Amino acid sequence: MKSSLLFIIKSTLLGIVVSVILLALIPQLRNGNQLQVRNIFPGDMPQKVSFAEAINRSAPAVVNIYSQKTIRRSAMFRNNEVERTSLGSGVIMSENGYILTCLHVIAGADTIEVIVAEQSKVHEAQVIGFDPLTDLAVLKINANNLPVIPQLEEGEENKTQVGDLVLAIGNPYNLGQTITQGIISATGRSEVSQLGIATHRNFIQMDATLNEGNSGGALVDSNGYLVGINNANYKILEGGQPKDVPGVFFAVPYQMAKKVMRDIISKGRVIRGYAGLQGVDHELAGVIITAVENRSPASRAGIQVSDVLMSVGGTEINSAVEVQSIVSNTLPGTTLDFEIKRKGETIVVPVVVGDFDRVLRNG
Template structure:
């Protein structure tokens, strides 16, 4: 390798034509010749040497004009210093006033105000602000009165006692007979005479979709219930609901309650789930594990999800479900999944118990097709 090759990784600029001993041109190599590798003292000495040689040449060539040349050099140096000061001052002022960033205010104590100010809006920028949190609170405040808690009651067999044992009655005179036994049976409450009474068997969520008392929920929430009670905000006692229609295949049910005071119930608007996009913010409201009116928030994780759920009647196939990472737990079933406008885009239905943040909701596109049939029990 010749002497020229070992400079190809340095900084600086120059180029050299290399020739062999015969004078024939072989190649042209562009290299980076670094002046930054010299020490400051060496640079100063080199500069003073060059300046001294230049002054000597001017003195020899000019003779009696050397004084004028010296004054000219001082004038040029003074002009250079003045120019440097002017340019430096302008650069400082430009940086201080942020002249080259479109007029945006400098970052400081007003950072939050700048983030939502008109300067960034004019530049086409969008940033998160406290207004988004206020919007979520407003959606919950408006929607939660229409969300109800549903409790179901079923018959529970009366527990047997020793008095029910025929052998016990035979030896200890417990056998009922004659008019005395008939009188005791007549005095029994009707639910006891049938050998059962109503007990709380489960709970879930629903919501008013019409102000005259129609409630939408899951079929599995009210399945097998002898009586359904609905807790509505603003009422001291639960209201008894009637199951108008249900569909096991779709896991949908419509209930109906009557207002004791004749007032209209608050209701939620059904939106179009087809217009939603993956990544949209969603809000779930329900009664998970008995914690009434719980709100959770997340995003729409996926659409058109098929899942299979095993229940008492076998495997239940669902299609076209919405997937969300908003927390869905037992008790959320039948509750609304809302979009950013407060519209219902789905009914919370299922959750993957072995995972976190994988919940599913029946989309409103499925619900809207059968809603009137559910109301009239003609599905």
């Protein structure tokens, strides 16, 4: 009995001491405030991660696009006309109304309407031009002082790399502007599908979800700067039918999209250089030439299969994608020095760059 009473007295005294210490250390308790963890350890709570600032900076420049086209269907004894509306997104690239979107969003459209989120106003859009190889189109609306997507300065280095966090902005299923998040999974994807997507696209691969209506929208970094134009998700053929693969999505890189837009506005078409060769990355350095097209600039210059291409125009080469990028961005008629290794010797072969558009037109 005595020992129990002693235990109770000791426990009571200990409780009083602890209470006094808590009251001394936590002044909020003296006023009867509710005890919260952040009051005890105010400096240990992690800060909230938010990309609201990036979205506030970039989202106003992403528009909704609605395109309508009339489809004529022949039926027995009569012709039916059906209007079909396509849904997509676009990115305002200049305050006077130039907009980038995907060609498949507006292909064959009779009318195209653009809604700018900040204005809640419908604008009729004019097609300035398009580029099937990158699936990009340039639109123009009659408006000024529009919100413009944040972009890298001219000549500023592209620092986009695998592992960067990105945000996709668009209008999926016409729900209204929606943001999805992911990371860049790969860059320089030149052939992204079993359905024959053109190799000139050099896609960014990421896992930010794209759904119907996201095409043509903006892919931005964590600061709100434009990284690419959202395009499509990966597709495979299953039972003869295309099937979407979840978690694998693609965007046209900003630099490529900007060049396409600039060429279309200033020249009416995209100007691309052409050499007429194919290659695979060498395990050590350079690119091994695997094919040379007949009567192509590379063929006329004397480049051969099994040559190892080490540099183009003075730039060292580490991948076939780099070769394509350098040649594509060179004006037709320009001479580029191709440094190659052949049977242990290093030689320099001058190649007069051709016009890729002319090759396409001539089949």
